[in-house]
Amino acid sequence: MRTFAAAVVACLACAAPAAANPTSQDPAKVPPGNYELDPRHASLLAKIPHMGGFSRYTMRFDQLDGRFTYDPADWGATRVTIKVQAASVDTGAPAFNKQIAGYFDAAKFPTITFVSTAVSGENGRGTVTGDLTFHGVTKPVTLDVTFNGAGPGLLGAGTRMGFSGVGRIKRSEFGVTGAREFSGDDVDLMFEVEFVKK
Template sequence: MIRTALAAAAFSLLAVTGALANPGSQDPAKVPAGNYVLDKRHASLLVKVPHMGGFSKFTMRFDRLDGSFAYEPATWATTKVTITADPTSINTGLPDFDKTIAGPSYFDSAKYPAITFVSTKAEGADGKGTVSGDLTFHGVTKPVVLDVTFNGVGPGMMGAGTRIGFSGTTHLKRSDFGVTTMSQFAGDDLDLLFEVEFVKK
């Protein structure tokens, strides 16, 4: 009887917590001003590359991301977001191959220890838009455009703090950044998919 009551109470608490944590608005003007940092536990960056002409898209993940920005609702379109990925954190599910990808033949992470994106402008409405910026990868900086969905702003767990979330994609050619090794086995076109959440400090 006691166990059943405790289970019911826990379920009720989880239900209330979930309701409190739902995004409340997709309007960037309703995001509170302040400094935001990436919630690293709720951030992912996947890279898909065609294998041998397109039999499949080999998928990799960066396990270590970081990022932040200062936000002002009146000037949200010029918010400067900085995101970094640690190239040594590449995860293919094959540990030996991870070392090869991070090594001098591909990412050359000893020489280029960070992959960095710095935004220059944002555009959009109704939760959909683009974020333009400069991507520095393998020692080369190129402009890129991200297709982004603003998933919304709302309270954090137990109603504490402010949390915002985004989903997005972009498309790159690795040869534009000087990564051309093993081109007979891996395609030039990369699809990037990301899911990120930021919390207000």
């Protein structure tokens, strides 16, 4: 029993350095460089009212890519590009996934792209405004974003930055009008993303 307890304590002691947490929420203290989205720690959800509001039906997009170049001396000038594969929409039902992707005309417009044009904020909260290209239409969109912090990655390797955010678009403004009798026009977007310094 003592041997087992000693082994558990040793394992915990060895595991402690592997823990990684944000060490700063000050953008000015984040190292400069090129940052790329970590797709394993990125999620984009879209919620849309179903039949006048019985529920806010939730979809997830499974394939995201993104990057930005960061300069802490001029963090407000940061420009981020995010790309989402329209056909990667996941409702939990494969047949319905294809139906939703059909509304997006994913074969013709395979990529949804957001390119920021302005970043502002303070105390870890702010807005990111940019051009969203969806279904072949480009419109300005503003996202409310929280900077969750920056710090070392697992085992202290590299630098990682995390963000959470929300936004809202009207699908009709992007020409996505299928199933209007079953779902609303407002689409709420929610995302959780982490970027890693390269």
